Amino acid sequence: MRYISTRGQAPALNFEDVLLAGLASDGGLYVPENLPRFTVEEIASWAGLPYHELAFRVMRPFVAGSISDADFKQILQETYAGFAHSAIAPLKQLDANEWVLELFHGPTLAFKDFALQLLGRLLDHVLQKRNERVVIMGATSGDTGSAAIEGCKACDHVDIFIMHPHNRVSAVQRKQMTTIMGDNIHNIAIEGNFDDCQEMVKASFADQGFLKGTRLVAVNSINWARIMAQIVYYFHAALQLGGPARSIAFSVPTGNFGDIFAGYLARNMGLPISQLIVATNRNDILHRFMSGNRYDKDTLHPSLSPSMDIMVSSNFERLLFDLHGRNGLAVAELLDAFKTSGKLSVDDDRWCEARKLFDSLAVDDEATCATIAEVYKATGEVLDPHTAIGVRAARDCRRHLATPMVVLGTAHPVKFPDAVEKAGVQAPELPAHLADLHQREERCTVLANDLKAVQQFVSQHGNRGKPL
Ligand SMILES: *Cc1c(COP(=O)(O)O)cnc(C)c1O
Secondary structure, three states: EEEEOOOOOOOOOOHHHHHHOOOOOOOOOOOEEEOOOOOHHHOOOOOOOOOHHHHHHHHHHHHHOOOHHHOOOHHHHHHHHOOOOOOOOOOOEEEEEEEEEEOOOOOOOOHHHHHHHHHHHHHHHHHHOOOOEEEEEOOOOOHHHHHHHHHHHHOOOOEEEEEEEEEOOOOOHHHHHHOEEEEEEEEEEEEOOOOHHHHHHHHHHOHHHHHOOEHHHHHHHHHHHHHHHHHHHHHHHHHHHHOOOOOOOOOOOOEHHHHHHHHHHHHHOOOEEEEEEEEEEEOOOHHHHHHHOOOOOOOOOOOHHHHOOOOOOOOOHEEEHHHHOHHHHHHHHHHHHHHOOOOOOOOOOHHHHHEEEEEEEEOOOOHHHHHHHHHHHOOOOOOOOOHHHHHHHHHOOOOOOOOOOEEEEEEHHHHOHHHHHHHOOOOOOOOOOOOOOOOOOOEEEEEOHHHHHHHHHHHOOOOEEEEO
């Protein structure tokens, strides 16, 4: 499989190079040159497969030529063996023909484990073959950091540095990062906010002299392997509910447009999906585009669903590429203009195409809490605020009552006790494998909001705690 850039100027790469590349050299994102397409008969033949075997069949074309079948099978088996539920992604029924796909049974209790548990293992496999070491730098406001650290903790060829804003992530989220011990794991608390952390990551990618030749790798959702891993559970859910013989609708809590973009790809690969709903919080740039063709940058509104608090959605560029007939120069032009003006809209016919593909809804904090309370009262199930936004959007935007509706359950409610308690519901207990989290020893370095200090720290510790 070859991958091309959404801006049309960077060289095409194979899977292995895309895994290590992050952004393309022209500033674009990598996408497959040709999407694999499965027939209905082929998809139907996968019914009843264990999750890792289904994952092998869905993702095999994407890694072909870079990773052997035998190696990929083994990597996938190991990736999902650590999940706390034997169904990996179980469906829980909430209402007539309405389900939550529980994607929070991985080690850090959020759906990001599906991709980052795989990404860490893929990286180590490829780096071992190349006899190379890399440094990962990432910024997190919560979920990504812990999932990335959990995914990389066993990697012999990776040192990972995760920055979070000092005193600005929840205690559970912080401890999920800082209690994972390993000489290749480095937590940095920055005396600043999330944007400061993210800016330092970007600046480090732009000027890598401090790394003395060691490659820097990205683990945010611009990394293609993360999107790829998320395609699988759309197939998994559909097969449980009578697909592909019948179509399924999905409602997806969305920030960076990563998870929902995976659903869009699943449909393009042949899975009958009748409806895809983009569910956002008050940070609703995607809803403003879908409902009014205005992808305009707004200020950030902190919400009860912090993992979707974004101003721009990085993966939206991948959809723009398809909407423009895969014309990279047209995409580059649009995004260059967006960079200066903060505004973007597309030609009417392209926007109508997007409207055909997606419905959308923005849900504020009040409606989020009301939905948590509503579902708890009706079923006794406690939803996390992100999942609650997905349920609200599913109920308000649903087109066909006879079509099964699946809401992606993106996090365990224990990660977001504030929202749950605001809804008047008692927050649940930590699951067994994390029950002693608050007693575990933490390791973290506090640094000033200063790029030089951070880069110096990385170069002093980037080789399993020793200097690069
Ligand atoms: C990251 C995250 C999201 C948003 O996912 P995107 O791929 O950015 O759309 C939603 N919910 C939770 C709990 C998350 O951690």
